[in-house]
Amino acid sequence: MAGTKEEPLFHREKSPDDGPQSPTMLPWDRFSNWLYCACVVTFDLELGQAMELIYPSHVKLTDAEKANICYLSFPDSNSGCMGDTQFNFRIRQSPGRKPGNKSFISINKELPVSIQGDNAHYCGFVYFRQTKDKSIRRGYFQKSVVLISRFPFVALFSELISILAPEYFDNGEPSLEAACHDIDQWPAPCSGETVNLPIFGTVLQVRIPSRSDKVLLGQVTNKSPVVPMIPAHVILPSLCEVDIFSGFQSILPHIQMMWELVLTGEPLVAMAASPSVTSSTVQALISLISPLKYCSDYRPYFTIHDSEFKEYTTKTQAPPSVILGVTNPFFAKTLQHWPHIIRIGEMMTQTPKGFNKLKKASSLKTLDSKPGVYTRYKPFLNKDKAILKRLIKGIQTKRPVEAQNAILRRYFLEITQSFIIPLERYMASLMPLQRNISPHKSPPVLRPFDIEEFLKTVEHSGPQLTSGIKGDWQGLYQRFFRSSNFEGWYKFRQHEVNQKLQVLHLEAICEANLLDWIQDKQEVEIVDLILRIREKLTFATNNNLVVNMENVNKLQKHLQGIISSLPEDLQSVLKS
Structure with missing residues (x-):
């Protein structure tokens, strides 16, 4: 099999037509900025789903990773998915894997937090084809092309696999090799930039979001200039939006209740007839709280063969904080003890009867149960009937799906921002005053987050200042504080604020007259200052995007001046 060779599928000399390339850049370096690998999974009569090819062939997957990819690359047999089916999944990386390369780490930290990749999971994007074929003993041709990436770029990779896979099915291995060759020429994802990504004569154009983007009522500001149009262009409105x-x-x-459940990290199961529906539903769920990052686990498509099956379905402990997308009827019984189950039905052209009723979780017996939400959950916030009326009117008047989607996305962005603003305001109050930042002392630290102190602020300066939705906002915050979403948000903001304090402290050192200050100081104090400046230079190197280069030069001059003022024997020690 091609996937078992040790050498890369192709090597080529650098052409004069190539873009700028680092002298140390090796084949597949640029490919790995986007994808980890591409796989082909086939059905073997003796083995079942089996890995047929892995590109590039030097990429290593553990046996557990291969098994999970194989099982998740085919719809469950009960789904009856004839023709072509697209969906996505997410798996754990095997323990002991190294973090992504330096390029991945650099790219990742500049992306908005909600769409960053992580070093613990892979995302898979599947294009499955099933057709009748009398020449095959089983009577069917069944095969999947899968793209594996550390990045959750759902919109981009779904579009990419829809172009790449049909070419593979028509032309075989050479087309997959050609596609990998194209991707290996792509520029790195550069936050804030619009990039052109050629694939098989088509060019995908997409803007890479940046952490510095200002998101306001569904509109992104700080947009980069649009790259000139070229033939066969496909312009993607977003990298990840679903x-x-x-x-x-x-x-x-029940969409507002869905937002609460996702926000507070509640265990959720989305059941549907096909992996296309479950994966799109799970991706939609985690995007409801954007720009907050969903920090618990989620599986857009989950099967009974998954290596975490026992962990997630055990009845000996409470269900974990995870969102699962399932199609196998077996789950209707296995996960009946879960507190929140969503049964997704088909697209509608009119409003059905009984549309507003919640159902008890215990009443879900089979996957054939009616669409709805099976839960005993009581929302903290009053239902916003205006948004529901607007969307139902849109269904009745056949408003385009794109417009309905934009209305809904803007609504959830507004409610999430209303929820975040008081948290951000309180976080700002924990910052030390700038006048307390001294170049001669260690930088001050952020005061700890006091939940009780924060909750006292909600009554007068809570979300009701920016949102018309009434209800128990305090209760919702208390539930949120027990979730990994709060833990993730706080850890990230804590890092950002401490980074800001380090920058302010660095600037204070730069502006101080240190040569005057050391005149009456003991050598031990001066050495301590030198070590502090070196720490700041290390910080500047590791955080070059938030530190002004002019300040780095000032620090280096300070360092040289101070060392030069010391006795020669001490100078030689400090310079060594």
Whole structure:
């Protein structure tokens, strides 16, 4: 099999037509900025789903990773997915794997937090084909092309696999090799830039979001200039955005409750007839709280063969904080003890009867149960009936899905921002005053987050200042504080604020007259200052995007001046 060779599939000399390339850049370096590998999974009569090819061939997957990819690359047999089916999944990386390369780490930290990749999981993007074929003993041709990446770029990679896979099915291995060759020429994802990504004569154009983007009512500011149009262009409106309206159309009255459940990290199961529906639903769920990052585990498509099956379905402990997308009827019984189950139905052209009713979780017996939300959960916030009326009117007047989706996305962005603003305001109050930052002392630290102190601020300066939705906002915050979403948000903001304090401290050192200050100081104090400046230079190197280069030069001059003022024997020690 091609996937078992040790050498890369192709090597080539650098052409004069190539873009700028680092002298140390090796084949596949640019490919790995986007994808980890591409796989082909086939059905073997003796083995079942089996890995047929892995590109590039030097990429290593553990046996557990291969098994998970194989099982998740085919719809469950009960799904009856004839023709072509697209969906996505997410798996754990095997323990002991090294973090992504320096390029991945650098790219990742400049992306908005909600779409960053992580070093613990791979995302898989599947294009499955099933057709009748009398020449095959089983009577069917069944095969999947899969793209594996550390990045959750759902919109981009779904579009990419829809172009790449049909070419493979028509032309075989050479087309997959050609596709990998194209991707290996792509520029690195550069936050804030619009990039052109050629694949098989088509060019995908997409803007890479940046952490510095200002998101306001669904519009992104700080956009980079649009790259000139070229033939065969496909312009993607987003790197990761998914259609949330289609995913929730059959449970529209409960979408606000879905937002609460995701925000507070509640265990959720999304059941549907096909992996296309479950994966799009799970992706829609985690995007509801954007720009907050969903920090618990999520599996857009989950099967009974998954290596975490026992961990997630055990009845000996409470269900974990995870969102699962399942299609196998077996799960209707296995996960009946879960507190929140969503049954997703087909797209609607009119509002069905009984549309507003919640169902008890215990009433879900089979996967054939009616679409709806099976839960005993009581929302903290009052239902916003205006948004529901607007969307139902849109269904009745056949408003385009794109418009319905935009309405819904803007609504959830507004409610999430209303929830975040008081948290950000309180976080700012924990910052030490700038006048307390001294070049001659260690930088001050952020005061700890006091939940009780924060909750006292909600009554007068809570979300009600920016949102018309009434209800128990305090209760919602208390539940949020027990979730990994709060833990993730706080850890990230704590890092950002401490980084800001380090920058302010660095600037204070730069502006101080240190040569005057050391005149009456003991050598031990001066050495301590030198070590502090060196720490700041290390910080500047590791955080070059937030530190002004002019300040780095000032620090180096300070360092040289101070060392030069010391006795020669001490100078030689400090310079060594």
